[in-house]
Amino acid sequence: MDQTREAVLAAHGLSRSFQGVRAVDNMSLSLHPGELLGLIGPNGAGKTTMFNMLAGALPPSSGRIELAGHDVTREGAEKRLGRGLGRSFQIPRPFPEMTVLENVLCGAQRQSGESVWGAAFRLGAARRDEARALEKARQIIEFLLLGHLVDQPARVLSGGQRKLLELARLLMADPKVLLLDEPAAGVNPSLLEEIMGRIVALNAQGVSILLIEHNMDMVARLCSRVVVMAQGAELAQGAPDAVIREPQVIRAYLGDAA
Numbered sequence: 001m002d003q004t005r006e007a008v009l010a011a012h013g014l015s016r017s018f019q020g021v022r023a024v025d026n027m028s029l030s031l032h033p034g035e036l037l038g039l040i041g042p043n044g045a046g047k048t049t050m051f052n053m054l055a056g057a058l059p060p061s062s063g064r065i066e067l068a069g070h071d072v073t074r075e076g077a078e079k080r081l082g083r084g085l086g087r088s089f090q091i092p093r094p095f096p097e098m099t100v101l102e103n104v105l106c107g108a109q110r111q112s113g114e115s116v117w118g119a120a121f122r123l124g125a126a127r128r129d130e131a132r133a134l135e136k137a138r139q140i141i142e143f144l145l146l147g148h149l150v151d152q153p154a155r156v157l158s159g160g161q162r163k164l165l166e167l168a169r170l171l172m173a174d175p176k177v178l179l180l181d182e183p184a185a186g187v188n189p190s191l192l193e194e195i196m197g198r199i200v201a202l203n204a205q206g207v208s209i210l211l212i213e214h215n216m217d218m219v220a221r222l223c224s225r226v227v228v229m230a231q232g233a234e235l236a237q238g239a240p241d242a243v244i245r246e247p248q249v250i251r252a253y254l255g256d257a258a
């Protein structure tokens with residue numbers, strides 16, 4: 001079966017080199033509608049480079065990327081966000097002095113291309129837009145369990161809460177596809193369960209999700225399929241518990257630890 005035909009996000013033969021080193025080497029990948037797909041692999045395997053290319057932050061040296069059937073290979077990250085592709089980072093960087101609410105409203109600003117705060121000084125429709133954006137931001141903040149922090153500056157948030165805040169900003173753009181880069185990294189165990197719960201809830205709402213994660217317990221609980229990368233290429237794919245027993249996958253991880 002040609003799996004790429006029905007993919008919401010598909011990479012065809014992506015490659016990218018840095019100073020002669022092939023970080024990603026002819027890598028193809030398909031994310032299906034409603035899927036929660038894991039992208040795993042040892043350090044330096046090329047996962048982040050792959051994410052950067054999929055999100056539009058880094059042009060591939062060769063290959064093609066399709067989002068809902070559109071060729072987006074030459075489009076930047078903002079354009080892809082407008083098409084419904086949101087991407088989180090390993091280390092979120094909120095505006096530290098702005099409140100949680102203000103940070104989330106920055107997501108709305110990206111959405112319309114116009115500042116919500118600028119709109120506040122206009123009359124009529126723009127004011128209604130602002131009211132809608134505020135209401136939506138508050139709902140998303142509640143959904144992401146940050147309601148009690150809505151008026152706090154982002155600098156007081158823990159690592160896990162920053163991950164939730166970043167997700168909240170992305171949700172303002174109503175993404176259909178989310179690329180989540182290590183949502184468990186630097187998160188304390190109690191918040192980890194809550195973050196996993198929110199990811200599952202978003203997926204249940206129909207958001208297709210591609211997840212880079214080193215926490216294999218989390219990957220096994222969330223993903224029905226994983227793609228393993230090593231040295232810039234696909235090493236294996238399948239159900240998490242089966243894939244991590246494959247000899248070449250074990251070798252790749254042991255090589256990483258050696």
Ligand SMILES: Nc1ncnc2c1ncn2[C@@H]1O[C@H](COP(=O)(O)OP(=O)(O)OP(=O)(O)O)[C@@H](O)[C@H]1O
Pocket residue numbers: 018019021022023041042043044045046047048049050
């Ligand atoms: N901007 C860059 N300049 C030079 N080399 C880079 C750059 N970005 C990545 N690389 C190299 O490309 C390879 C793949 O790196 P990448 O960060 O994509 O791997 P990764 O699988 O995300 O690793 P990790 O799990 O540690 O985040 C590595 O050898 C890395 O050193």
